[in-house]
Amino acid sequence: MHDLTLEDIARQAGVSRSTVSRVVNNQPNVSPEVRKNVLRTIRTTGYHPNAAARSLASQRSWMLGLVLPRNTSSFFTDPYFPHLTQGIAYACNNHNYTLSLFLVGNEEDEKKISPRISRRGLLDGILVQSGQAGDKMLDQLTRSSVPLVVLGRPFEVDGVSYIDVDNINAAKKATQHLISLGYQRIGMITGAKTSTVSQDRHEGFMKAFAGAGKVPDLSLIAEGDFSENSGYLAMQRLLPLRPDAVFAQSDIMAVGAIKALEETGLKVPGDVALVGFDDIPVTSLTNIKLTTVRQPITRFGIKAVELLIDLIEKGAEPARRLILDTELIVRESCGASKLLGNRGDLRS
Amino acid sequence: MHDLTLEDIARQAGVSRSTVSRVVNNQPNVSPEVRKNVLRTIRTTGYHPNAAARSLASQRSWMLGLVLPRNTSSFFTDPYFPHLTQGIAYACNNHNYTLSLFLVGNEEDEKKISPRISRRGLLDGILVQSGQAGDKMLDQLTRSSVPLVVLGRPFEVDGVSYIDVDNINAAKKATQHLISLGYQRIGMITGAKTSTVSQDRHEGFMKAFAGAGKVPDLSLIAEGDFSENSGYLAMQRLLPLRPDAVFAQSDIMAVGAIKALEETGLKVPGDVALVGFDDIPVTSLTNIKLTTVRQPITRFGIKAVELLIDLIEKGAEPARRLILDTELIVRESCGASKLLGNRGDLRS
DNA sequence: GTGAAAGCGCTAACAG
């Protein structure tokens, strides 16, 4: 059975190709009866328009690309990316776009993927995870003519549209919280210092101190890489310096830190208080109720897609940016409940 | 600057469109010098062929679809899916295919996604996660003319190609291991009973007993749904029945089970021995070294893609199946090291 | 080894 075409449907319904096209695309200028008639033969024949032909003729593929660069090794270990991907997939679906996924594992992948992404006619728009400084892939994509939205602030923001959460304020709130609880030796476990996320959260940390008229002990800042193990190791390095509270730049690192503390027999928050970032369901990873900065990961993905579609439809110039708010979720690991006599979740 | 076409390159290189096409597609019948020449102008102009036009003319999109149906809610909580996706993405990349992702969240998604998948000209092949019994989407895809590989044994295997791990044998090995260690009250935490994975592992469990000339206590079989929490709850239900060993059908459920045991003050493996399934890095989730059945998740994804490509290139008939082997990884949670005086990893 | 020409199946003016 040879595949059906518009032509076939037109013939069967006794109308022209254009009319069928109009019906398929839900366009006006078709009489109700003709439309109903055409719709019926489409249904009975099981006709589906050919995607390639449509893309070629309309210069629109209805396809969005999600590019996750190599440094995103935590794709498998950090629930962040699955959640993000889900939000993106959901939104694509909602807006009738198809999502294609480009996981760039190494340089070799990059070489094979790059030209594929650049092919005209394949993608109507691109979502790319903000990477480390000097990310070639991002540079290259930025130069292409396909509408682009960067997930997370990129290093070079000139002329590129991006979406991000307000990392500076978020980290500031988290740190202020610890300061206000009276902790005196507040440390931080950062992500890779070459990432903008980590830099922004670092800045928020500093701002909180500045705002309180205090100066942080910089030796209490340990670098991680957003992986759990790095949080574990960072906390081990921090321990001899006797911090009484630590702000971990991701929940997963906070979990690692907790492991390190438990191994040493230290209590959270009794001996060391902890605040995380993400609000990922870590309850499954540790029994400690983690105080954390909640970022709307799924919503982030949805908004990213909507921004991208807007750029596609209304033009990518001028570049736009969208910053989402976060929320400090006070639970037990920061010691607030004990110190202040509160119980359960508290939103500030 | 208007996008470049083959025509443009042909003109600039002083040859015909066909010749450029041959060069682009690495076909023979082009003299070395002409080829070199064309290649150069392609490079200097930064020409990239149009994907839609190519698909339309060649009836090949070089695009594969990965469909994860709604019951795959564990996409975010179980590392299994990120790993699988990574293997698939890697293999697609390697074979010059682009991967598109269809996460089917609910019925509404299904309605929007189905026609998109069925569109001719979009996908050269489809990978679909095996679902629950009566999965409409799978049924529908099976009926379509696009080559299809099901991930995991489907309910109806007639005429459909699929890839799976040898769940029966794997579960049998795991259970035999517990039996051989002398446990007398061996329980099991299953996945949803409507899934083939769970059914097969159930069968393996039974076979191990049969092979040992024993009869399992069926009341020690508790149903979960592959989520951690379900493992936790299942173990709570099991505890009053005093099992001395439990085979959890996934590592994540094993972790839940461990939580339940720890809460009750019971030791693993001292009070209850445990064997999991997957060999996911759960070390981050619990301090217990889990004895488990290792399944090659990433390789599973790679093999699935390769099988699908084979079907695309050599025809989908007759249906093929590929069963991957598993390996029992003996660590500490089964109590083997204590009972047998062994240490560390032991592969059976 | 190379080029001309005929589509691939659809959209989108433009007439009518």
Next chain:
DNA sequence: CTGTTAGCGCTTTCAC
């Protein structure tokens, strides 16, 4: 409201 027509940019016979 409907049909005619001209492409979209490439692949692929088929001559030469």
